Amino acid sequence: MLSRLGLRAAPAALKSLAPSLSVGVLHASRPFHTGQHCLAPLPPLPEKGGQVRHGLIPEEFFQFLYPKTGVTGPYMLGTGLLFYLLSKEIYIVNHETIAGACTVGVLIYIVKKYGGDVAAFADRLNEEKVAKALAVKNDSINHLESIIEQEKKEQWRAEGRSYLFDAKRNNIAMLLETNYRERLLTVYNEVKKRLDYQIAVQQLTRRKEQDHMINWIEKNVAQSITAQQEKESIAKCISDLKMLSKSPQAAV
Amino acid sequence: MNLTFFDQFMSPQILGIPLTILALLTPSIIFPTQNTRWLTNRFSTLQLWTINSFTKQLMLPINKTGHQWSIILTSLMTMLLMINLLGLLPYTFTPTTQLSLNMGLAIPMWLATVLTGLRNQPTTSLGHLLPEGTPILLTPILIIIETISLFIRPLALGVRLTANLTAGHLLIQLTSTAVLTLLPTVPTLSLLTMIILFLLTILELAVAMIQAYVFVLLLSLYLQENT
Numbered sequence: 482m483l484s485r486l487g488l489r490a491a492p493a494a495l496k497s498l499a500p501s502l503s504v505g506v507l508h509a510s511r512p513f514h515t516g517q518h519c520l521a522p523l524p525p526l527p528e529k530g531g532q533v534r535h536g537l538i539p540e541e542f543f544q545f546l547y548p549k550t551g552v553t554g555p556y557m558l559g560t561g562l563l564f565y566l567l568s569k570e571i572y573i574v575n576h577e578t579i580a581g582a583c584t585v586g587v588l589i590y591i592v593k594k595y596g597g598d599v600a601a602f603a604d605r606l607n608e609e610k611v612a613k614a615l616a617v618k619n620d621s622i623n624h625l626e627s628i629i630e631q632e633k634k635e636q637w638r639a640e641g642r643s644y645l646f647d648a649k650r651n652n653i654a655m656l657l658e659t660n661y662r663e664r665l666l667t668v669y670n671e672v673k674k675r676l677d678y679q680i681a682v683q684q685l686t687r688r689k690e691q692d693h694m695i696n697w698i699e700k701n702v703a704q705s706i707t708a709q710q711e712k713e714s715i716a717k718c719i720s721d722l723k724m725l726s727k728s729p730q731a732a733v
Numbered sequence: 734m735n736l737t738f739f740d741q742f743m744s745p746q747i748l749g750i751p752l753t754i755l756a757l758l759t760p761s762i763i764f765p766t767q768n769t770r771w772l773t774n775r776f777s778t779l780q781l782w783t784i785n786s787f788t789k790q791l792m793l794p795i796n797k798t799g800h801q802w803s804i805i806l807t808s809l810m811t812m813l814l815m816i817n818l819l820g821l822l823p824y825t826f827t828p829t830t831q832l833s834l835n836m837g838l839a840i841p842m843w844l845a846t847v848l849t850g851l852r853n854q855p856t857t858s859l860g861h862l863l864p865e866g867t868p869i870l871l872t873p874i875l876i877i878i879e880t881i882s883l884f885i886r887p888l889a890l891g892v893r894l895t896a897n898l899t900a901g902h903l904l905i906q907l908t909s910t911a912v913l914t915l916l917p918t919v920p921t922l923s924l925l926t927m928i929i930l931f932l933l934t935i936l937e938l939a940v941a942m943i944q945a946y947v948f949v950l951l952l953s954l955y956l957q958e959n960t
Contacts, residue, residue: 518769526774575736576909581823583909583927583934603775606782610772 536589738906742899745826756828760815784811791953798853799960802953809838810949817898817941821905821934830902832895839890842952847883850959861958890951897944901937908933 495503532540538555546554566572745752765777773781788807792800813829820827828834850858862879863872908930915923 523770526770526772530774574913576906576913577736577823579909579912579927579930580905580934583905583930584821584823587931587934587938599779600775603778603782606778607772607775 536592738903738910741824741826741902741906742830743826744831753828753831753834756826757812757816757834760812760819763815764811791949795953795957796960799953799956802956806949806953809842809952810945813894813945813948814942817945818938820898820902821937821941827898827902829894830899832891835891835894836887839894839948840887843887843890843955846952846955846959849956853960858959886951886955890948894944894948897940901933901940905930905933905937 495507498506534540534543543555546558550557567574745756764780768777784807787810788803791806791810792803795802816827816829819825820829847858850861862876862883864875864879867875908926912923912926912930915926
């Protein structure tokens with residue numbers, strides 16, 4: 482919002498400045514990053530850096546000079562240039578030369594010794610980055626594959642559903658049958674108990690009646706036996722016994 | 734050009750236009766800018782990795798509020814490192830050999846840490862002037878001593894960096910002059926001196942990196958005290 486105010490006030494402000502300043506201010510106040518940045522995939526980085534000979538001079542320079550001066554051309558140029566500078570004392574050899582040679586020698590030694598390791602380390606950092614992203618992708622792929630396997634197993638289980646239901650049905654039928662039989666047995670036992678009870682009551686009644694009748698008959702008989710009858714019966718028993726005692730003796 | 738020993742320490746200028754700004758800004762050309770790619774080239778990857786690990790290492794002992802200083806300390810470290818290392822090449826001007834530059838870096842930074850401490854936690858800041866466990870009798874003397882040491886810190890920071898680099902550069906000049914002068918007359922001695930020069934160069938490389946690190950480390954230490 483304030484930038485819009487600034488934009489509107491800009492031309493007047495620029496005019497009020499001295500001409501030597503207004504150009505600079507115009508360029509300095511140019512807005513950056515106003516458009517949409519490019520979202521398309523960038524072209525890939527080249528595989529290797531530019532080819533360089535002796536660590537300093539690009540290979541293209543040698544190719545450039547090759548048609549006219551052959552293989553030794555650039556080297557002749559370099560040596561001639563160096564000797565020209567030295568002989569005309571355009572470049573003077575002083576203590577800085579030796580110090581520079583020393584420093585450059587040490588630097589070259591360090592680069593030769595540790596350059597490969599440093600490059601391998603940088604490559605390893607990049608590879609770890611890529612490996613992390615790949616690991617995420619592979620993990621999700623594996624996870625989804627295991628889900629697919631589990632789904633297939635569930636489908637196979639679903640096919641065998643009918644056998645499961647038959648077995649369950651049989652099981653339940655057997656349970657019902659067993660239960661029914663048990664209840665039948667219970668009923669039978671209960672009925673039998675009741676009938677046994679009735680039989681026992683009848684038998685008890687009959688026995689009681691028998692006993693009572695016997696007692697009554699005995700009592701009456703005992704009462705009816707007079708003294709006369711008792712004597713008669715005893716005399717008859719004795720005469721019978723005598724008769725009997727005679728007959729067995731004859732038999733023997 | 735016939736160089737004297739102190740020509741390398743003259744602030745560069747062309748026809749009166751000072752070039753110190755260029756000398757200070759040129760090292761930043763070496764650093765690649767932020768890449769929009771995910772997988773960068775080796776140089777950018779290494780730069781990112783070094784800056785990340787350095788900042789993490791530096792900010793470990795400092796609490797959260799001090800983390801605002803991470804960008805200024807890391808950029809200071811990279812600038813000093815580059816200036817020092819580039820100064821080892823021949824015929825280059827090292828801005829950090831100038832006391833004015835180093836004091837200009839040290840005094841504002843140190844003052845900022847002190848003022849942060851005094852503003853946010855004045856009692857703790859002032860309490861640093863008396864170390865723990867001192868006998869009561871020594872208190873007045875010790876406070877004076879600690880105040881003096883507090884005010885010497887920016888001087889020490891600036892002068893340490895200047896002295897180390899100036900002395901190193903000067904030694905290299907002197908030893909290489911000795912090598913050059915001895916070469917026509919006593920080549921063997923010249924070779925021995927050359928070996929010394931090699932060792933000295935390695936030392937100077939190390940010193941360049943270490944001094945930059947020490948500068949930033951001490952500043953972070955002062956910050957740690959005061960946040």
